[in-house]
Amino acid sequence: MPETARQIADDLRARISSGEFRPGARLPGEPKLVQQYGVAKMTASNALKLLITEGLAYSHPGSGTYVREFQPIHRAANKRLSAAQWSSGQSVWAADTADRSVEVRDIEVYETEAPRWAAKGLNLAEQAPVIVRSRRFFVDGKPVQQATSYLPADLVRETQIVQPDTGPGGVYARLAEIGAAPENFTEELRARMPSSEESEQLALTAGTPVVEIYRTALTSDHRPVELNRMLLNAGAYVLQYDFTS
Amino acid sequence: MPETARQIADDLRARISSGEFRPGARLPGEPKLVQQYGVAKMTASNALKLLITEGLAYSHPGSGTYVREFQPIHRAANKRLSAAQWSSGQSVWAADTADRSVEVRDIEVYETEAPRWAAKGLNLAEQAPVIVRSRRFFVDGKPVQQATSYLPADLVRETQIVQPDTGPGGVYARLAEIGAAPENFTEELRARMPSSEESEQLALTAGTPVVEIYRTALTSDHRPVELNRMLLNAGAYVLQYDFTS
DNA sequence: AAGTGGTCTAGACCACATT
DNA sequence: ATGTGGTCTAGACCACTTT
Numbered sequence: 258m259p260e261t262a263r264q265i266a267d268d269l270r271a272r273i274s275s276g277e278f279r280p281g282a283r284l285p286g287e288p289k290l291v292q293q294y295g296v297a298k299m300t301a302s303n304a305l306k307l308l309i310t311e312g313l314a315y316s317h318p319g320s321g322t323y324v325r326e327f328q329p330i331h332r333a334a335n336k337r338l339s340a341a342q343w344s345s346g347q348s349v350w351a352a353d354t355a356d357r358s359v360e361v362r363d364i365e366v367y368e369t370e371a372p373r374w375a376a377k378g379l380n381l382a383e384q385a386p387v388i389v390r391s392r393r394f395f396v397d398g399k400p401v402q403q404a405t406s407y408l409p410a411d412l413v414r415e416t417q418i419v420q421p422d423t424g425p426g427g428v429y430a431r432l433a434e435i436g437a438a439p440e441n442f443t444e445e446l447r448a449r450m451p452s453s454e455e456s457e458q459l460a461l462t463a464g465t466p467v468v469e470i471y472r473t474a475l476t477s478d479h480r481p482v483e484l485n486r487m488l489l490n491a492g493a494y495v496l497q498y499d500f501t502s
Numbered sequence: 503m504p505e506t507a508r509q510i511a512d513d514l515r516a517r518i519s520s521g522e523f524r525p526g527a528r529l530p531g532e533p534k535l536v537q538q539y540g541v542a543k544m545t546a547s548n549a550l551k552l553l554i555t556e557g558l559a560y561s562h563p564g565s566g567t568y569v570r571e572f573q574p575i576h577r578a579a580n581k582r583l584s585a586a587q588w589s590s591g592q593s594v595w596a597a598d599t600a601d602r603s604v605e606v607r608d609i610e611v612y613e614t615e616a617p618r619w620a621a622k623g624l625n626l627a628e629q630a631p632v633i634v635r636s637r638r639f640f641v642d643g644k645p646v647q648q649a650t651s652y653l654p655a656d657l658v659r660e661t662q663i664v665q666p667d668t669g670p671g672g673v674y675a676r677l678a679e680i681g682a683a684p685e686n687f688t689e690e691l692r693a694r695m696p697s698s699e700e701s702e703q704l705a706l707t708a709g710t711p712v713v714e715i716y717r718t719a720l721t722s723d724h725r726p727v728e729l730n731r732m733l734l735n736a737g738a739y740v741l742q743y744d745f746t747s
Numbered sequence: 748a749a750g751t752g753g754t755c756t757a758g759a760c761c762a763c764a765t766t
Numbered sequence: 767a768t769g770t771g772g773t774c775t776a777g778a779c780c781a782c783t784t785t
Contacts, residue, residue, distance in 0.1 A: 261754075261755080262754080263754095267698070270697075270698075286769085286770060286771075287770075287771065288770080296755080296756085297755065297756045297757060297758090298756095298757085299754095299755080299756080299757090299773090299774095300754085300755065302771070302772075302773085303754085303755095305771085306772095310695065310708075311695045311696075311697070311698075312694055312695040316770090316772090317764085317770090318762075318763060318764080318770070318771045318772070319762075319763035319764035319765075319769080319770050319771065320763085320764055320765070320769095320770065321764095321769095321770065322770090322771075329692065334743065334745060335745040335746075349619055349622070349623050349690055349716040349729075440746060441744070441745075441746050441747075442744065442745050442746070442747070443742065443743070443744050444742070444743045444744075444745075445740055445741070445742045446740070446741050446742075446743075447574065447739065447740045447741065448693030448711045448712075448713050448736035449557055449711065449736060449737065450555065450556045450557035450709050450710075450711065451556075452515075452556070453512070453515075453556075463555075464695050466693045466694065466695065466711035466736065467693075468693050491692065491693035491694060491711065492694065494692065495690055495691070495692045496690070496692065497688065497689065497691075498579065498688070498689045498691075498743040498745070499686070499687065499688050499689075499745075500579065500580045500686075500687050500689075500743065500744070500745060501685060501686050501687070502684060502685055502686075502687070506773075506774080507773080507774085508773095531750085531751060531752075532751075532752065532753095533750080533751080541774080541775085542774065542775045542776060542777090543775095543776085543777090544754090544755095544774080544776090545773085545774065545775080547752070547753075547754085548773085548774095550752085551753095561751090561752060561753090562752085562782095562783085563751070563752045563753070563781075563782060563783080564750080564751050564752065564781075564782035564783035564784075565750095565751065565752080565782085565783055565784070566750095566751065566752080566783095567751090567752075
């Protein structure tokens with residue numbers, strides 16, 4: 258009765274979706290699978306690894322393998338619109354709308370030459386000076402997002418934007434004060450698997466993709482004033498965009 | 503000199519990003535790695551599997567393991583849905599792919615009871631009747647998206663929407679004709695690893711996430727008239743959203 | 748026919764967590 | 767001290783692709 262790793266994984270997957278193993282529950286371990294299915298230990302290990310790379314489970318070495326939980330943060334890119342006009346449809350994901358405590362850490366600010374892609378996005382000359390603001394966001398103590406903003410140095414060098422603490426209203430309020438209020442935004446995003454460094458930065462477990470977002474902020478006369486590259490733990494977010502035809 | 507699978511993968515990854523192995527190029531195979539690093543075959547196999555689950559490579563059994571190529575489709579949500587586009591007789595989808603051949607296949611239309619989440623999103627009673635339109639999109643002969651739309655059956659049952667071919671302008675033009683023109687849209691999306699069925703449906707190689715999008719279309723008086731669930735091959739898309747503060 | 752990736756067994760050692 | 771996942775070796779068979 259040869260049972261392959263795939264078949265064992267299928268079985269466990271079915272038992273997860275049937276509710277036999279709830280989110281957070283401990284799955285049968287390698288020794289148990291070896292015993293029950295009569296396979297080698299490595300086959301059992303690979304079966305669990307399949308579930309892990311599918312994002313259905315995570316392992317806690319020395320303790321066990323557990324069913325993953327999904328409690329996403331709801332990120333509404335343009336809130337102003339959603340409140341009034343989109344009242345009647347309801348969110349598909351049962352994301353708790355209650356805002357969770359968000360911490361910002363590891364803030365770094367420095368000036369450097371713009372990377373090619375940033376110069377292009379900001380409509381600057383190659384290697385033009387930019388102010389770079391980098392930081393990480395934590396929810397419930399876990400890192401969920403890494404963000405790096407690029408702003409034209411000649412525009413913001415004299416403002417509080419070059420300080421770690423940008424003051425009330427943040428970067429956008431400071432931009433508004435110098436007559437460069439962001440009005441229009443473009444976000445380009447894609448999802449992919451993380452590199453090992455990114456995986457470490459966001460403390461990702463195997464099987465978790467990332468969402469890479471590039472947001473360009475433009476003034477009312479279409480001058481790009483900020484380019485923000487965000488890297489999100491995909492398992493931690495539901496993204497919402499509202500728009501009108 | 504024990505070289506772990508991880509280290510071999512690191513080495514290959516570095517050589518990929520250095521340009522030694524270009525997209526589409528064939529990587530050293532298992533036998534070569536066994537020879538060069540002096541490891542067991544399974545270790546070499548796992549090293550390559552690491553790159554595959556990271557989305558950096560894919561295997562062509564019997565032939566070799568290759569560096570993955572990334573040629574995304576640009577999907578601009580707002581532009582696609584601008585009134586000019588879909589009221590002037592063009593398909594919603596035609597707007598973004600420009601020079602690539604797009605096919606729609608496997609169209610299915612049927613009436614059924616709304617699943618709970620769809621009833622909620624459409625603001626209908628539980629188990630209210632809905633028209634379901636399901637189809638897959640192919641680019642260059644490869645499936646890139648699966649979409650399933652839910653519309654209130656009482657609203658659209660008498661229209662061409664219940665036909666596989668909805669006519670010029672598509673579903674939205676037909677809705678406009680019955681005084682239910684979609685004006686406001688909400689897209690909620692998240693990225694995750696696919697289930698094995700989804701992986702098959704979209705012919706995904708290992709290491710490719712999917713993007714799951716729920717789009718709710720509302721009329722100007724905030725009536726939800728369509729809920730569209732889309733499942734995208736994340737490696738095939740860049741998504742763009744434009745909005746104003 | 749030869750080469751490739753895919754998977755399996757059986758046994759081994761390690762680091763870590765829990766008891 | 768015991769149990770857990772993580773990883774490795776060495777050898778085997780299979781299905782498939784390429785020559």
